[in-house]
Structure formats: C-alpha cells, structure tokens
Amino acid sequence: METIERAVDRSHMQVSDExxxxxxxxxxxYGQFHVLRDVNLTVNRGERIVIAGPSGSGKSTLIRCINRxxxxxxxxxxxxxxxLTSDLKNIDKVxxxxxxxxxxxxxxxxxxxxxxxxxxxxxxxxxxxxxxEETAMHFLSKVKIPEQAHKYPGQLSGxxxxxxxxxxxxxxxxRIMLFDEPTSALDPxxxxxxxxxxxxxxxxxxxxxxxxxxMGFAQAVANRVIFxxxxxxxxxxxxxxxxNNPQSDRTKQFLSQILGH
Amino acid sequence: xxxxxxxxVPYVRETMLPQLAPPSSQAGAVKWxxxxxxxxxxxxxxxxxxxxxxVWLAVHFLPWFLHGVWNxxxxxxxxxxxxxxxxxxxxxxxWAVIRERWPQFLFGFYPSELYWRPVLALVLxxxxxxxxxxxxxxxxxxxxxxxxxxxxxxxxxxxxxxxPVAVYLGFVIGYVVFTSLAKAGQALLAPILGGLVVLLYWxxxxxxxxxxxxxxxxxxIQSVPSNAFGGxxxxxxxxxxxxxxxxxxxxxxxxxxxxxMLLVKALxxxxxxxxxxxxxxxxxxxxxxxxxxxxxxxxxxxxxxRVVIMVTFFSAAYIAEVxxxxxxxxxxxxxxxxxxxGLDYWKAMxxxxxxxxxxxxxxxxxxxxxxxxKDTTLVIFVGLLDPLKGITDAVRASIxxxxxxxxxxxxxxxxxxxxxxxMSRYSMHLERRLRREHR
Numbered sequence: 001m002e003t004i005e006r007a008v009d010r011s012h013m014q015v016s017d018e019x020x021x022x023x024x025x026x027x028x029x030y031g032q033f034h035v036l037r038d039v040n041l042t043v044n045r046g047e048r049i050v051i052a053g054p055s056g057s058g059k060s061t062l063i064r065c066i067n068r069x070x071x072x073x074x075x076x077x078x079x080x081x082x083x084l085t086s087d088l089k090n091i092d093k094v095x096x097x098x099x100x101x102x103x104x105x106x107x108x109x110x111x112x113x114x115x116x117x118x119x120x121x122x123x124x125x126x127x128x129x130x131x132x133e134e135t136a137m138h139f140l141s142k143v144k145i146p147e148q149a150h151k152y153p154g155q156l157s158g159x160x161x162x163x164x165x166x167x168x169x170x171x172x173x174x175r176i177m178l179f180d181e182p183t184s185a186l187d188p189x190x191x192x193x194x195x196x197x198x199x200x201x202x203x204x205x206x207x208x209x210x211x212x213x214x215m216g217f218a219q220a221v222a223n224r225v226i227f228x229x230x231x232x233x234x235x236x237x238x239x240x241x242x243x244n245n246p247q248s249d250r251t252k253q254f255l256s257q258i259l260g261h
Numbered sequence: 262x263x264x265x266x267x268x269x270v271p272y273v274r275e276t277m278l279p280q281l282a283p284p285s286s287q288a289g290a291v292k293w294x295x296x297x298x299x300x301x302x303x304x305x306x307x308x309x310x311x312x313x314x315x316v317w318l319a320v321h322f323l324p325w326f327l328h329g330v331w332n333x334x335x336x337x338x339x340x341x342x343x344x345x346x347x348x349x350x351x352x353x354x355x356w357a358v359i360r361e362r363w364p365q366f367l368f369g370f371y372p373s374e375l376y377w378r379p380v381l382a383l384v385l386x387x388x389x390x391x392x393x394x395x396x397x398x399x400x401x402x403x404x405x406x407x408x409x410x411x412x413x414x415x416x417x418x419x420x421x422x423x424x425p426v427a428v429y430l431g432f433v434i435g436y437v438v439f440t441s442l443a444k445a446g447q448a449l450l451a452p453i454l455g456g457l458v459v460l461l462y463w464x465x466x467x468x469x470x471x472x473x474x475x476x477x478x479x480x481x482i483q484s485v486p487s488n489a490f491g492g493x494x495x496x497x498x499x500x501x502x503x504x505x506x507x508x509x510x511x512x513x514x515x516x517x518x519x520x521x522m523l524l525v526k527a528l529x530x531x532x533x534x535x536x537x538x539x540x541x542x543x544x545x546x547x548x549x550x551x552x553x554x555x556x557x558x559x560x561x562x563x564x565x566x567r568v569v570i571m572v573t574f575f576s577a578a579y580i581a582e583v584x585x586x587x588x589x590x591x592x593x594x595x596x597x598x599x600x601x602x603g604l605d606y607w608k609a610m611x612x613x614x615x616x617x618x619x620x621x622x623x624x625x626x627x628x629x630x631x632x633x634x635k636d637t638t639l640v641i642f643v644g645l646l647d648p649l650k651g652i653t654d655a656v657r658a659s660i661x662x663x664x665x666x667x668x669x670x671x672x673x674x675x676x677x678x679x680x681x682x683x684m685s686r687y688s689m690h691l692e693r694r695l696r697r698e699h700r
Contacts, residue, residue: 095600
C-alpha cells in the first residue's frame with residue numbers, strides 16, 4: 001500500500017448539494033449471474049468516492065455502468081440530469097461529460113500522445129485543431145509530460161501512459177471522472193506518480209469515483225469510502241470511521257487482509 | 262576465476278571492462294558461409310546437392326534461352342535460324358512471336374490507333390494511386406484519385422464525356438441526402454436512404470441526364486466496345502476495379518459480421534459463407550449466363566462490368582475474413598476507450614479500430630489482391646480474352662505461330678510477376694513503415 005506523504009490541499013474540495021450521479025435500485029446480470037444487486041448511490045458534485053472490495057464484488061462493473069460501458073437491466077441511472085437508457089444520444093452525451101481511466105490505460109497505439117489527447121475534442125466536441133492541441137498541451141503539462149507529446153504510447157513507461165490517459169480524459173473537460181483500478185497494472189515506483197496526478201485533480205474539486213486498492217489515497221483524498229461485496233454496497237462511511245471503526249464483518253475481514261501486513 | 266572469487270568473498274569491481282571487437286571468425290564472409298552453407302556434414306551435403314541442381318537446370322534451360330531468336334516472321338523461320346546457328350537438333354526460344362505480337366498480348370483487339378488511351382489510363386492510374394500509397398505526397402493529388410474512376414472509364418471505353426459526369430452526380434446527390442439526414446439525427450436511416458436514392462438515380466435518372474447533357478453540349482470520343490478488350494488491358498481493368506471496390510466492401514462485410522444488429526450480421530455471414538463456398542468460375546458463369554435470365558429482357562449489362570462485380574464479391578468475402586481476424590486481434594480496451602470518449606460507432610471504427618485492424622491485416626489483404634489479379638485470367642471461361650490463354654490461343658491459331666508454346670506463357674507470366682511482385686514489395690514497405698511509426 002502506498003502511503004501519501006504530501007500534504008493535501010483541501011481548500012477547493014467542496015461537496016455541493018447538486019446531485020451529479022444518482023443510481024436507484026439498479027440491478028445487473030451477466031447471464032444467470034447477478035453481479036449488481038439493488039444498488040442505490042447518490043453522488044454529489046465535488047465528492048471524491050473510493051470504492052473498495054474484494055475482486056468479483058462488482059465494483060468495476062458499477063462504475064462501468066455509469067458511462068454505460070455495461071448495460072444495467074433494471075433500476076435507474078441518472079448522470080448530470082441525463083438518464084441512461086438505450087437512447088444512443090443520451091449515452092453519447094453522458095460519455096462526453098464523464099471521463100474514464102482504465103486499468104490498462106487503453107491509449108491508442110497508432111496515434112501520438114498529442115493525437116490521443118486531441119482526437120475526442122476534435123471529433124466529438126468539434127473543437128478546431130489548434131485549440132484542441134493547446135488544450136492537450138495544457139493538460140499534458142499538468143500531468144508533467146509535455147515533452148512526450150510527439151512520441152507514441154509504446155515508447156512511454158506505464159506510469160507515463162496512465163498519466164497520458166488521465167490527460168486524454170481531461171481534454172474533454174469532463175465534469176465527472178471515473179477511475180477503474182488506475183494503478184493496479186503499474187510497478188510500485190510508478191504508482192506514486194499516478195496517485196499524485198489524481199490527488200491534484202481532487203484538489204481542484206473534480207467529482208471522482210475511484211475503484212482502487214490504494215487505501216492511502218482513500219484516507220488522504222476521499223470524502224466517502226464505499227465497500228462492496230457480492231454485488232452490493234455493504235458499508236459506506238467517511239474514510240476515518242471506515243478504516244478505524246468498520247461496522248460489518250465483511251469490511252473488517254477485508255481491511256485486515258489488505259492492511260494487516 | 263574472478264566469478265568464483267566474487268561469490269565466495271565480498272567483492273568490489275575496481276576497473277570497468279571496455280568493449281572489445283569480436284574474434285575474426287565471428288565476422289565477415291567466412292562467418293556467413295560457415296553459418297549458412299557449411300555448418301555441418303549434412304548441411305554441406307545439402308549445399309553441394311543444391312549447387313548441382315542449379316547447374317543441371319542451367320545446362321538444360323540456358324541454351325534454350327541463349328539460342329533465342331528475335332528476328333523472324335514465323336516459327337518455321339525461327340527454327341531455321343536456330344538450326345543454322347547452333348546445328349541440327351538444337352533447341353531455342355522463338356522470341357520473335359513476342360516481338361511481333363506483343364501489342365495483342367497487351368491490348369487484345371483494342372483498335373491500334375487508340376493504343377494511347379489505355380496507356381494514358383495506366384500512367385494516370387499510377388499518378389492517382391501515388392497519394393494513396395505514399396502519404397508523404399501532397400494531399401491535393403487526391404483530387405486526381407477521386408476523378409480517376411471516371412477518367413479511366415472514359416479513356417478505356419470512350420463514348421460520351423457526360424456519362425461519367427452523370428454517374429458522379431449520383432455521389433453528389435447521395436452525399437447531400439446523407440448529410441442532411443445525418444444532421445437531422447437519423448444516424449441509421451442516413452446511410453440506408455442515401456444509398457437507396459443513389460441506386461435509384463443510377464438506375465432510372467442518370468441515363469436521361471446524360472442524354473440531356475449530350476444533347477445540349479455534344480462532347481464525346483470514339484467508343485470502344487467491351488468485346489475489343491483483351492490481354493493485359495482487360496486483366497488490369499478488371500483487377501484494378503475489383504481491388505478498389507473489394508477493399509471497402511470487405512471492410513463493411515467484416516464490420517457487418519461483428520455487428521450487434523441481427524439482420525446485418527446474418528446478411529454478412531450469409532454473403533461471406535456463400536461466396537467463399539463457391540468457385541469463382543461458378544460466379545463468372547452466373548455473371549455471363551444466369552444474370553440475363555433475371556434481368557428484364559433487353560437490358561444490356563456490360564459483360565466486363567458483370568465480371569468486375571463478381572470478382573469484387575469474391576475477393577470482398579475473403580478480405581472480410583482477413584479483416585475480421587485483424588478486428589478480433591484488437592484488445593477490448595480499444596473499443597471501450599473509444600466508447601468512453603464519446604466517439605460514435607463510425608468514428609470509433611474509422612479513427613481507432615480500423616487503422617489498427619487493417620495494419621494487422623495487410624499481408625492477408627495484399628495476398629488476396631494478388632490472388633484476385635491472377636484470377637482475372639479465369640475470364641476466358643466467359644468468353645473474354647485474357648492474356649494467358651485467350652490471347653495466347655489467338656496467337657497460336659495463326660499459321661505463322663502455330664507451334665510456339667512456352668514463349669507466350671513466359672512473357673505473360675513475367676508481366677504478371679512484375680505487377681504482383683510490386684504489390685508484395687509495397688506491402689512489406691507498408692508494414693515496415695507502420696511498425697516504425699507505431700511501435
């Protein structure tokens with residue numbers, strides 16, 4: 001587990017009353033397997049939520065439902081006032097407002113770093129190329145790799161690639177960011193640089209949902225930790241109480257497994 | 262041994278070793294010979310046997326090539342000249358048949374005073390292909406590429422200048438219909454209705470439009486009927502047209518086969534499996550004979566066009582399967598990342614998925630193209646004069662050249678080889694370039 005050494009600036013981390021994501025009685029099945037069972041979750045703007053849980057508990061599936069990479073079968077998901085149904089227009093609208101960072105980065109290997117970042121703004125937002133490139137360079141500087149802009153993803157380290165992936169999402173100026181185990185595929189020395197980038201994003205007040213095993217990050221940044229098991233939300237609390245005073249046995253068992261050594 | 266030493270006692274290296282040149286037995290021609298030809302008694306034996314086979318081939322065939330006669334007016338003259346120069350019983354090639362009949366191999370029965378037209382069409386073809394094949398060339402050249410199908414048609418078949426214009430007008434109409442529907446948010450309806458409108462225009466309106474334009478401003482060059490086509494003019498026409506059409510069709514079929522839409526998927530699978538399950542000759546026969554039964558009586562559907570359609574279908578089915586392999590090889594994450602960024606299906610395909618899938622599929626696609634180009638010789642079965650058998654038989658049917666056998670085949674084979682080898686080299690060049698770019 002990575003411990004966060006730096007001081008986190010909380011001055012811009014404000015949770016507003018405005019609802020960003022609302023999930024009501026949502027269920028999902030993979031064939032016969034009931035992966036998400038009656039999930040209810042309301043995320044306000046400015047919240048930083050860490051979703052933890054054993055593998056197979058449905059936490060990735062949950063955030064993948066929020067931008068409809070996975071389809072839910074019953075219940076309701078409303079993102080920024082747009083309900084996710086099979087209507088493609090709504091889906092595209094939500095997807096362009098919600099950024100997503102994947103475990104395996106999923107950069108486009110045939111495009112340069114800069115092209116990776118400008119592609120969606122140009123083709124989805126219809127942004128002029130010049131402006132898209134300026135935006136891309138701005139965010140690449142923010143994740144501290146502007147000098148790699150003309151290289152291809154294959155020439156970068158894992159940590160650098162993940163930071164590019166974050167910059168690529170930010171170029172769409174999303175209002176919500178989803179992180180699906182962003183550090184799980186990284187070597188230990190690269191985890192820190194990615195977490196630092198995520199902390200900076202949190203410091204700016206971004207609404208974030210992170211599926212991660214980095215409990216240090218959860219303690220330093222999250223305002224809420226959600227623990228999932230067997231496709232349901234078992235426990236949620238502020239990080240201090242979640243880690244120091246877990247209520248359910250499943251949570252205690254999970255925490256002792258990942259913090260115990 | 263310093264190594265043993267290093268393992269038994271604490272050790273610190275004090276001087277770093279410099280890089281040295283390898284021993285002489287590890288470099289140069291000697292090394293190459295030893296490694297590749299004489300690396301053991303068995304390989305030495307194989308090398309010697311291989312050399313003997315080469316010598317045997319040379320002894321048997323070289324005289325035939327070297328005794329070749331270029332200046333003669335008939336096979337009899339050839340044989341006489343060879344016998345005179347090399348003695349009775351000597352064999353030799355009668356290249357004179359090529360020298361005298363090469364226009365026929367290249368142009369078939371195309372009117373000789375119009376040979377400049379297919380030649381110009383071929384030159385323009387290379388100019389039109391250049392910007393597609395080499396992205397470093399200025400993009401403005403693409404204008405010629407876009408105009409080439411009409412221009413090439415006009416040069417080869419002649420006729421009214423307004424015919425290609427009327428056909429091109431169909432694309433403009435289709436584009437207008439498509440974009441106005443797409444703007445109205447009809448993402449599914451736009452391509453279907455756009456395609457339908459274009460098809461209807463071509464079937465019913467483009468003819469009258471052409472005649473009207475021709476009546477106002479008569480502008481035409483001498484027309485050449487399809488049955489005058491033959492030899493390489495025919496092969497290259499069919500080959501180039503089918504290659505250009507089968508790639509986009511193959512891409513659409515591959516995407517259709519992976520589609521979530523049941524009808525699209527079923528149609529694509531049905532088409533691909535049917536076409537791949539049937540010999541090309543069957544399709545060609547269908548094109549030449551059966552289509553006439555289905556089409557309304559009196560329709561004159563050009564035989565070359567029919568063959569092009571069938572050859573296109575045939576290779577599109579193969580290309581679809583090659584590209585499907587490329588699509589399947591891409592990790593799911595690429596599709597998900599494109600989706601997550603809000604790219605719609607067609608943009609995701611065009612910008613993210615296909616560039617990578619096609620890159621993987623290049624060797625297979627080019628193989629299919631090479632196969633297609635060689636298969637154009639099968640048009641002999643529907644009465645078109647392909648260079649390999651059609652023209653060769655026509656040449657041998659004349660009294661002067663009755664009895665030449667190998668020479669025309671070698672000549673035709675050589676020209677096919679040049680084209681196919683060029684395609685193969687280009688594919689290797691493309692693979693290298695893409696590998697360098699993407700890594």
